[in-house]
Amino acid sequence: MQKIKTISCIGAGYVGGPTMAVIALKNPHIRVNVVDIDPEKIRQWNSENLEELPVYEPGLSEIISEVRNKNLFFFGDINRAIEEAEMIFISVNTPTKTYGVGKGMAADLKYVELCARQIADVATSDKIVVEKSTLPVRTASSIKRILKEQNRGLKFSVLSNPEFLAEGTAIKDLLHADRVLIGGEQSESGNMAIEALADIYASWIPRERILTTNIWSSELSKLTANAFLAQRISSINAISALCEVTEADVDEVAKAVGMDSRIGPKFLKASVGFGGSCFQKDILNLVYLCRHFGLSEAADYWEQVIIMNDYQKTRFAMNMVKSMFNTVSGKKIVLFGWAFKKDTNDSRESAAIYIADKLIEEQAVVHVYDPKVKYERMLQDLIDLQTRTETENKNLLNFEEDPYEAAKDAHAVAIITEWDEFETYDWQRIYKSMKKPAFVFDGRNILDYEALREIGFEVSVIGKRRA
Ligand code: NAD
Numbered sequence: 001m002q003k004i005k006t007i008s009c010i011g012a013g014y015v016g017g018p019t020m021a022v023i024a025l026k027n028p029h030i031r032v033n034v035v036d037i038d039p040e041k042i043r044q045w046n047s048e049n050l051e052e053l054p055v056y057e058p059g060l061s062e063i064i065s066e067v068r069n070k071n072l073f074f075f076g077d078i079n080r081a082i083e084e085a086e087m088i089f090i091s092v093n094t095p096t097k098t099y100g101v102g103k104g105m106a107a108d109l110k111y112v113e114l115c116a117r118q119i120a121d122v123a124t125s126d127k128i129v130v131e132k133s134t135l136p137v138r139t140a141s142s143i144k145r146i147l148k149e150q151n152r153g154l155k156f157s158v159l160s161n162p163e164f165l166a167e168g169t170a171i172k173d174l175l176h177a178d179r180v181l182i183g184g185e186q187s188e189s190g191n192m193a194i195e196a197l198a199d200i201y202a203s204w205i206p207r208e209r210i211l212t213t214n215i216w217s218s219e220l221s222k223l224t225a226n227a228f229l230a231q232r233i234s235s236i237n238a239i240s241a242l243c244e245v246t247e248a249d250v251d252e253v254a255k256a257v258g259m260d261s262r263i264g265p266k267f268l269k270a271s272v273g274f275g276g277s278c279f280q281k282d283i284l285n286l287v288y289l290c291r292h293f294g295l296s297e298a299a300d301y302w303e304q305v306i307i308m309n310d311y312q313k314t315r316f317a318m319n320m321v322k323s324m325f326n327t328v329s330g331k332k333i334v335l336f337g338w339a340f341k342k343d344t345n346d347s348r349e350s351a352a353i354y355i356a357d358k359l360i361e362e363q364a365v366v367h368v369y370d371p372k373v374k375y376e377r378m379l380q381d382l383i384d385l386q387t388r389t390e391t392e393n394k395n396l397l398n399f400e401e402d403p404y405e406a407a408k409d410a411h412a413v414a415i416i417t418e419w420d421e422f423e424t425y426d427w428q429r430i431y432k433s434m435k436k437p438a439f440v441f442d443g444r445n446i447l448d449y450e451a452l453r454e455i456g457f458e459v460s461v462i463g464k465r466r467a
């Protein structure tokens with residue numbers, strides 16, 4: 001079996017950085033290079049100040065300080081990284097297409113293709129190319145084709161090794177993965193490549209949890225896993241709407257339903273709607289694929305998960321307006337949380353963006369406090385929606401560094417992200433500083449709403465009937 005001595009990873013993002021850090025930690029004999037076209041990102045990964053790392057994940061900075069510049073290296077020279085490695089991970093972004101055929105649905109594979117072309121142009125020895133990015137089923141055949149065209153007698157094996165980590169728990173998920181999935185070609189060279197990669201993971205993942213499949217099953221399993229997870233959230237969110245107009249309590253329903261061992265308790269937490277860079281993009285991609293293959297009923301089925309999620313975000317914002325006497329014009333509203341979930345600085349597709357946008361549309365004065373997301377990121381998120389000009393957004397979105405300052409003279413506070421610290425706040429103090437009636441909208445169901453009501457707040461909670 002081929003023993004890998006050097007790995008390179010193209011793409012130093014939320015997946016590339018943490019994944020390679022853990023591979024380097026568990027394989028001190030392997031040199032791991034991580035490269036990116038964005039020089040600023042490389043600078044941040046190399047920063048002495050660990051607060052500056054481009055990705056915030058519990059446990060990440062400790063690993064980085066242990067392995068960086070020992071066997072983990074971040075740099076910008078992609079050609080050098082390709083030449084040096086026997087195995088190359090492609091871990092670049094695969095966003096939803098914003099142009100041309102498949103606009104708004106299909107995955108944009110231009111960054112992946114660029115990587116494949118660069119590998120084909122630069123390589124001077126055989127390589128195992130690993131798809132780490134989430135890709136539509138059958139992408140490996142395009143990558144293989146591009147690599148083959150270089151025609152210099154080099155051998156390239158292509159593997160699919162999708163990543164299942166969730167942000168906020170990335171290090172834990174990587175260290176204790178439920179499974180590692182490796183898809184490869186059913187041939188002698190394909191099997192050798194699979195073995196070489198399995199061997200790297202076997203440094204810390206028990207062999208029985210390293211699952212090998214054909215390459216197409218691996219690619220499709222990733223999209224399917226995300227679709228199933230998101231489907232559970234949309235299902236419980238649909239029920240949350242029904243709970244709010246009956247006497248049912250969504251947490252109680254989720255508990256009762258989740259205790260059925262066939263259903264299980266995870267991913268049944270009602271919320272303002274799921275966010276993150278992948279659920280929406282991957283389901284849209286799945287819908288696109290189904291339509292592409294003429295499976296319109298299957299496409300419609302999965303699309304409903306997204307429609308439900310959009311409804312949940314809008315419903316939350318509109319409920320705020322309705323509760324506040326049908327007008328929020330000129331009222332100060334504070335959003336607690338901008339990240340799409342706790343313990344990450346990532347805000348891609350966060351419900352916060354859409355809720356802020358809707359409230360601004362209603363002429364509310366929106367202030368935001370988040371422990372990890374920077375103002376520039378929030379502003380850019382709003383700008384990317386293209387609903388108003390950059391200057392307008394700058395004037396309308398107010399950034400807060402202190403939650404108590406943020407709440408002063410506010411008419412309402414809305415919990416958008418489930419950051420633990422929100423539960424520990426002095427809500428009495430917050431109440432005193434707010435305009436009356438003081439509203440709390442808990443989009444994450446994390447606060448003790450009965451205690452808040454006793455303080456005097458008007459409280460609305462996702463999936464609970466208002467008092
Ligand atoms: P990201 O945007 O954080 O990182 C991607 C990086 O790739 C960026 O830094 C970008 O500059 C770089 N890049 C793009 N083109 C490049 C090129 N040609 N050469 C060098 N660098 C290039 O994205 P991410 O969140 O890390 O996601 C990467 C992939 O992993 C996506 O396909 C995503 O669906 C998948 N994924 C993400 C997660 C997650 O939690 N974020 C989890 C599992 C899978």
Ligand code: UGA
Pocket residue numbers: 134163164165166167168226229233266267268269270271272273274275276277278279340341342
């Ligand atoms: C998700 C998957 O969980 C990962 O397995 C996958 O690798 C990743 O997508 C990916 O492909 O990018 P992630 O989006 O990082 O991970 O985070 P999740 O924990 O799945 O949360 C996604 C969204 O759903 C968040 O907004 C979260 O608040 C929301 N959520 C989650 C709920 O509203 N309710 C729940 O019960 C669980």
